[in-house]
Amino acid sequence: MAKIKKAAVIGAGVMGAAIAGHLANVGISTYLLDIVPRDLTDEEKQDKKARNRLAQAGKDRLFKEKPSPLYSKEVAGLIKVGNLEDDFDQLSEVDWIVEAVIENLQIKRDLFERIEKVWKPGIIVSSNTSGISINQMVEGRSEEFKKHFLGTHFFNPPRYMKLLEIIPGHSTDKAIVQSMKAFAEEVLGKGVVLCKDTPNFIANRIGTYGLQVTLQAMEDLGLGPDEVDSVTGRAMGRPKSATFRTLDLVGLDTYVHVCNNVYENVNDPEEKAVFKVSPLLQKMVDNKWLGSKTGQGFYKKVKTDKGNEILALDPKTLEYRPRKKLKAPSLDQAKRGKTLADQLKALVYSNDTAGKLAWTITKKVLLYSAQHLEEIANDIVGIDQAMKWGFNWDLGPFEMWDAIGVEKSVARMREEGETIPKLVEDLLASGRTSFYQKEEGKVHAFHIGGKWKEVEEHEKVINLALLKEQGKVIKKNSGASLIDIGDDIACLEFHSPKQAIGAEIITMINYAVKEVSANYRGLVIGNQAPNFCVGANLMLMLMEAQDYNWPEIDLMVRQFQKAMGSLRYLDKPVVAAPFGMTLGGGVEVCLPADRIQAAAETYMGLVEVGVGLIPGGGGNKEMLIRWMEGVDPKDKVALQPMVNHVFMAIGQAKVSTSALDARKYKFLRPCDGITVNRDHLLYDAKQVALGLAKSGYKPPQPVQIPVVGETGYSLMKLAARELLLGGYITEHDYKIACKLAFVLAGGNVPEGTLVSEQYLLDLEREAFLSLIGEPKTQQRMQYMLAKGKPLRN
Structure with missing residues (x-):
């Protein structure tokens, strides 16, 4: 290196x-x-x-x-x-x-x-x-x-x-x-x-071609950019910004430059014609309608009586109009697809407008990728990776071809008079019907010249899906799996919706603790979903609260707290491997671990106040322990500032902007590691667990925590009161802040009192139960579930 x-x-x-x-x-x-x-x-x-x-x-x-x-x-x-x-x-x-x-x-x-x-x-x-x-x-x-x-x-x-x-x-x-x-x-x-030294290399060459044929299809079908974006976004496994919102973000002048670079450097007349900048695009550039940087492009944000509104360009009149979505049966059918392959098939094999658009774009991009493979790339894997990593497609062109069916799609292409590239003909002639094949737990890709080549994973990639296929699952339920990742290290993977913590995950945590204690050298907690964990199962908690089922909520909180305690005091090392959104209960899973190995792009925060609650799984207690490390319990002057840090971080629902930023809030400690390449995260976490095990790991001992007591509680309440009087927080925010302050202060005890972990957990649970019974808290929970953002009430 x-x-x-x-x-x-x-x-x-x-x-x-x-x-x-x-x-x-x-x-x-x-x-x-x-x-x-x-x-x-x-x-x-x-x-x-x-x-x-x-x-x-x-x-x-x-x-x-x-x-x-x-x-x-x-x-x-x-x-x-x-x-x-x-x-x-x-x-x-x-x-x-x-x-x-x-x-x-x-x-x-x-x-x-x-x-x-x-x-x-x-x-x-x-x-x-x-x-x-x-x-x-x-x-x-x-x-x-x-x-x-x-x-x-x-x-x-x-x-x-x-x-x-x-x-x-x-x-x-x-x-x-x-x-x-x-x-x-x-x-x-x-x-x-x-890449090879060819015009625009791989990603921009194929990506720009795809954008050009989409522009042409929009004009041929008489659609607007907003209607096209209804199809070319998540329905096709592409980013939400789809085609024209993406172009606005990139800048139309930049895009035109990229188009011209290919246009001026290729010789094939047909290919040259595709990359010729359309009159529509040229007119927009001439008008300085370059997208987001000039305030208007294919979309334009305007202020109306109802607030900000985004208008879409009418390509025929060059005037802006209210946005509209393309409505088509194939789009409805695609939404019901269980997999992306199901979605794509529903779209491309439909004969409605959305289907025609999706098929035209897909067909041309697939044929272009296969036709130019040998010129621009070393293999199909390089093209697929370039489009996934550079354009955020869920599937690269050849993966997409496998998803819609090579035989079926090629038959239709032939019917429509298309020339099928030699690579594809060679594949079908070999008797195989997909560009990727799995053999003995390994993936092979069809190669130029009709050969099959193993897709080599980086030595630092641990592929949980592949390990599952290889029979490495120790135990699983609907919420989580315990997987043997080698070298006597087990990985606890959350796979509930959004990795939200519910009864199944808690059950699996308890099983993992016993299994690892008996048969493994260490435990890694991690997964390979879009995010590590967005918190507890909010819907379940709300339903129980609306049914006044307080004993059940009390039991769930106790079980969660007990499970987190089991992780803290497990006699084998525990390493948490968070990434992406790591919120609420997701943070509480990480805090008891002996080490955290976080991806650089990790956004950590105890955000429960956003739904009218405070952390209930030991988060308050764990944060106090972190901030009190090295503080003399007798030094009352030093105690209060530490507690204030915790009060502000939880009370303001602070979320780190990166793993490095998480150190500022002590979600990460100096001993915790950061992995820049998320693909290597589980490997790095595993190495940390092995290192701890080899060094003669001993679990931590229960600690006594110094608290600021009644004096500190009054100070925190006063600070919250000033925010209320200044109009910065609502009455309900103030009520939540007071509950939080009471827990962090250790309740009605003298300043400097040493309290047990269980004492703080009991205070935390009581405050949590009290708040979840509040109508305004339940309104916040309901709003978050419906809108995905906090309600200020």
Whole structure:
């Protein structure tokens, strides 16, 4: 793996600054350089700050953009700004130089000529181009320079988009390609696809083609962008932003540039015709209707008497009108599909308008991908990964082909007069009917030349679905499974809807504790769903509350608390592996663990106040323990600030913006780890569990917790009262805050009293039961279930 401790990014535009931001996220000191502004006064020409103005503007923008390009504001301290005149020599001090300037071949060539004059052998140099030829950029450079040069195409925004296309040049050292691939996967957290030096590489080549044929289909069927987006979003396994909302986000001028890059660099007349920018698109660009950045594109947000409204463009009149969804039987049928394959079949094999649209787009993208496979990629896996990681498709083109049925779809394509690519003909001639096959628990993909090739998983990928197929399930129920992940480590996987915690999960936790204690070296708690856990089963709790079934709620809370205690005091190490949304009960599952190994993109928060409650599974107690670590119980002055931190974090439902940010709230401790590549998360968590086991693990002992008592309770109530009087919180918010303060203060005891964990759990449970009986709390719960956002009542 390439050892990169210091980097430089040249070009502080949107992409350049964001790349620098992500390098800082992972701890790499980075120079961010841009040109000296051309409009400086004579006085400013002597001022370094003025000369660095463009680079500084790029860095400053990182603090304003949403979602944030930074894991935390503090990481920006690793970015040092400069300019390409005063600081150019600094490039000789770094391990990696990333060029991210304007997409102009001559400007890039001139820059690399300058770079080579200060470059030292061993420094890796790359271009973030989205499609310009890698080989043409370094024509005239030395062979040694070319050996260290390659394309590294990040997708925007670099922090969140998984795909990194690496494009070797003719002379690039293969060892450097592999070392950069390993670095990108391990340190930057990327999914890497190796591409050939062809126009727009893989993802943008196929993605742009797909957008172009969608535009054409919209015009042919007489639809609007909003109607098309009704079909090309989640119904087809694509992002919610579908086609035209995505184009607005990307920027129509940027998109036109990408189209033109293919148009100008391919020779096939038919392919060229597809990439020709349509009159509609050109007219919008001429009008400066470029999408979100100019306030209007295919959609436009306007203020009305009812508030903000989003209008859609009528392609025929170029006027904006209220949005409308395409209504079609096939869309209704797709919604009822149990799997994405069911959804796709319902759409593409239907003859209504939605079906015709879906079939036309799908057919053309599949044929194009197969036809150009050998030209642009090394195998079908690379194309599928590029589209999933770069465009957030649920299935890549060849996976999609398998999902709708290769034989059936090809038969229809032939009927419609399409030429079937040789790759597909070879597949069917072999007697196989899908591009991917599972054999003996391993996946094989159909390869160029009619060969089958095993799809190799990264050594740090633990695939729970595959392990289940291999019979590694120890025990399962409807909410969770206990799986043997090797080396005598078990994994507790939640698979209830949204991984919400209910009776089945608690039952499985209790079983896992006994099983691991008897037969395993450690326990990892993790899964591979979109999110780790969104909390407790809110619907179940609300139904019991509306039925006044207080004994049942009391029992559920007791059982949850007891299960969390079992995890804390298990005689084998427990490692929680959270990622994505880790809220409420999801956090409470993590807090008792001996270690947390969190994905970098983990959003942790005890958010129960949003539904009118406080944490009920030990979250208050666990947070107090964390904040009280190292505090002298006799030092009453030191106790209150610690409790205030907990009170604010829970009372304001603070959610971390990343795993790094979670340290600020002590959801993560200094001993807990962070994994940037989520695909490696379970592997890393397993290694932590093994490490603890090998070091002679001993479970923690019960602790006595110092509390602030009546004095601290009064102070917290006073702070909440001031918020109420200032109009910042409602009466019900105040009631919740008082309940929370009473629990965190340890109730009516003297300041500095040492209390047991069970004592705090009892206070917590009583407060929880009291609040869930409140009508306004039940209103909040109902609203959250219906709308997915908190109600302020």
